[in-house]
Amino acid sequence: MTTIRAATMHDLDALAELLDGYRQFYEQPSNVQAAREFLRQRFGQADSRILVSENGEGALTGFVQLYPGVSTVGLNARWTLNDLFVCPDGRERGTGRALMEAATQLAREHGVARLILMTQIENERAQHLYESLGWQRNTAFYGYLLDI
Template identity: 80%
Template sequence: MTIVRAANINDLDALTELLDGYRQFYQQPSDMQAAREFLGQRMGLGDSFILVSESSEGTLTGFVQLYPGVSTVGLNARWTLNDLFVLPGCREKGTGRALMDAATQLARDHGVPRLILMTQVENERAQHLYESLGWQRNTAFYGYLLDVK
């Protein structure tokens, strides 16, 4: 059985490993120290919501991270579901679905009318999950990136 709950500072070590695995999934080099500092900063500033999935044995098996934002056009809150990661051995067991459901409920609890996310074009497994949960692919807007260094 998967338990989903808010992450806390006691989860920092295990969550750091999950974040490092998530980054490696996206072809980033492993950097445990930077991952730990990043998470510590998020928790310290409280600028994101991090939910974790936990096995019945108490092991963290995945996480989802949401960043609050606003929509000028909608004149309301709009959160970005920026990260979803489940350990490879825990995939296809409902963990990702449980994390997504908990993220949706958290948004409802905060009165947030819309969640948004982006995923890689090749990440068909994630796309299938999102679409099975009612998420709709955005065909009205193009996404752009600009690296500013």
């Protein structure tokens, strides 16, 4: 059985391992200490919301991280669902779906008008999940990046 709940500082070490796995999925070098420090900053600054999934034994199996923002055009709150990761042992068990549904519910509870996300073009598995949950591919805007 999977349980979804808000992450706490108590989860820092296990969550850092998951974040490191997420970064490796995106071909970044492993660095658990840097992941731990990044998460410590998120908790300290309270600038994101992190939900975690845990299995029946209480081990963390995944997380979703949301960053609050606003829309000037819409005059409302929009959150960016920046990260979704499920450890390999937790996949194909509905964990990703449960995390996405919990993120949507959390946004709804906070009066957020829209969730947005981006995913790699090759990440078809994630795209199928998002679309099965009613997410729509944005065809009205191009995305741009500028590395500083």
